[in-house]
Amino acid sequence: MPLLVRLCSLWIVVVLGIALFADFISPYSYSQLDLLARLRPPAFWGGSSDHWLGTDELGRDVLSRLFHSVRISLLVAFISTLLSATVGVLMGFAAAHFRGWVEQLVLTLVDFQASMPFMIIALAVLAFFGNTLVLFIALMGFYGWERSARIARGLTIAANEQGYASAVYDLGASPWRVYLRHILPNIASTLIVSVTLTFPEVILLESGLSFLGLGVQPPMTSLGNMVGYGREYLQSAPWILLAPSLFIVVTTFSVSMLGDWLRDLLDPTLN
Amino acid sequence: MMRFLVIRFLRGLLTLFLVLSFAFLILRSTGDPAMLIMSADAPPEALEAFRKGWGLDAPLWQQYLGYFKNLAQGNFGYSMRDKSPAMDLVLARIPATLSLALPAFVLKLLIGISAGVYAALHRNTWIDRFLISLSIAGYTMPSFVLGLVLVLVFAVGLGWLPSGGDATWQHAILPVITLSLGGAAVLARFTRSAMLEVMGQSYIRTASAKGLVWRRVVLHHAMPNAAIPTLTVIGFMVGSLIAGAVVVESVFSWPGVGRLLVTSVANRDLAVVQSLLLLVATTMVSANLMVDILYGWIDPRVRSGQAAQGKKA
């Protein structure tokens, strides 16, 4: 594994650790107010070591809020990615298995999804659903399903037509067995690469929407959220938005690098 | 070819129809715009009157039919905020967005394509690796972060450029740069792969074996062929420009269509959101159709493909 990819994997592990143990490693509660200590700079920028990354406009510790935001953003991204992969694979299987009008329907939906920028669709849906976390995650779960669907459909058709799947059918296997025991394991690696590359995009999407105030709502905090609310203090207290911004950039970069490396590993001809 | 285009066109219309129905359904099914606009403690009669005035009390399917009838007549509804026709509001903001989007588009093409071609030609040198890393950084960085960082450096730190609003042309510099860099990164990456793939093909090696000047080979053989898959990416770029505009206009307080979308979604201003959706959908469908046409025109295989099929009976 090249050095850069190793570093990226390390960062990912760190981020996962933060997300899991946020409660234990945060010096303060993320919503704890301290009106006497507002807008203090970080420790390395002239502030005290009480608050390593300074405080925000309500005196809340930026570091603790950061940890908690990482947890929320990662949670949203994980669940959404899982949802979109599952939906996508099921749709792809359905299209490849039943062909006919089912396939046409799925392809039309895939086209539709691929032709509109998701941000616009998301905004429209948010206007309706409002901003509860569950519904927001469900919405994010529709991001990128079309990629998994395309992959699943393509590889399944190939397997069914002249490949190993048709041979197993001829042996008398039921479709369930063929899909679960044969097709799914064979397409898993391609799917995993695609999902790994989609994951950072979900993070970016969620933080973008939260930045605009339409995503994760207070009192919950996410990375994009922090940037959005910290924007007002761009001049006076830039650390409020810089810390989460840095996190977003480094994390998405790391996952993208890992995904690229995985893809090169599994199919060098693709690049 | 014609058959292909007709199908694409019909599909585009279908997409538009779906988008509009979608918009209608989600915006009107629930949530009470009356309470939003008039605030929750307004007297119930006033709320009722508001609903009646906006036609919100009719059964859903009636609203649906009325909706399409209105659209056909050019009536896109009225903004709930300030009572003016929704579409007019939207159209009024288009020039502002275009003044960001068009330069950004051009900039994207210039930076992206030249970086990609350059990287491909100098494959595996440090320049190539540097450019690749840069382009990965480019598309993993969210545009709002990029925008804010640029503001921090150039406006707050150095004081060279203004940070928001749209008063002078200098105000446009940072937004345009922010809007173009992300897409340029994607384009660079893609162009590089397309060029590498084309250059590995045998006809390129033949051309250079024939003794043709390398530059000529690149310009006349490699690049036009690499342009074909790149064209499809450009279709996507239109979409990402629109999505990018939403964020960038908010960061820089630019009074364009993107900003309008954000505020109307927050306020649940139904008519305006609908009109915006229609606008975006039409733009996307037209862009994709144009890409298809260009594709068919540039790629001789597509053009003659249909003819060859017709001859084999």
Add this chain to the structure above:
Amino acid sequence: MTPLLQVQELRKHFQVSVPEGWRQRKANLRAVDGISFDLHAGQTLGLVGESGCGKTTTARLVLGLTEATQGQVLFNGQPVAAKRDATWRAQRQNMQMVYQNPLGALDRRLNVISQVLEPLVIHGLGDALSRVEQAQDLMASMGLPKPLWQRYPHELSGGQRQRVVLARALILKPSLLVCDEPVSALDVSIQAQVINLLQDVQERMGVAYLFISHDLKVVRQVSDQVAVMYLGHIVEQAPPQPLFSEPLHPYSQALVSSVPSLWQRSNPKRHILQGDPPSPLSLQSGCVFQNRCPHAQAICREVPPRLTPLSSERQVACHLVSEQADMPDAPLESLA
């Protein structure tokens, strides 16, 4: 004794769209157009013909993988249905197929022994231990020794893979095995091994084979009866020895003469077919072979010849040969 497999007037027509300028024309593709044959237990019927003559479609019809347009297939006296329900799946225990491309027929991710015993799992036969034992025994008897069992398909040679596919097909002890070009993808030296194996298995297990190939030499070696197919019809059927030494149908004559032989010093009659093979899409009356037949007469263009028995073992579908049969004294040379 009832034949194991009876095929009666089997037809399979496909509806296709043929592009014609702007529009599409609907046409009828007659892949298999009225064939009948019997196959007895433990025997081998070889099916030969050019690409596109309908051999593979016949195989699929026999196994119930495709639905017939007309006619029927009887296996052990029971009709074979093409519906993939539980009955069909249960029938799989008795009839199996071996394919041309062994690598494509195997799952890359599973080792070969688990693939060989998979049919037992699918049909719920035996327990985990006995399945493994059965697979091991079968593989060993087919020349696949123990070190190979845990390997993956791509780690084996072509010949070994084909044996794996064979083992997988045979583990259920089917009475009928349809082999669709089973050795075409293999080197000639390996072909001989696999052919020997097939014959060996037939002796031991009494399996009947429907052996499909375009390679006449191979078919000659394994078959008890050979049927020659042309454009969806069987034009001649006979045991290999008489068929190859004295082919009666003009098409069989051309086929046989095209095989270079080490034993014939000179090739006295090299029959080269003129004209293009007609498309299975076109509708024409009369014999399917008329466009390329050097002896075509008026009757050939009107009436399609039926497959008629000439002796206890031979059948031919040709007007001229049937005529000839009525005049046993006229020399065969007149047909040349």
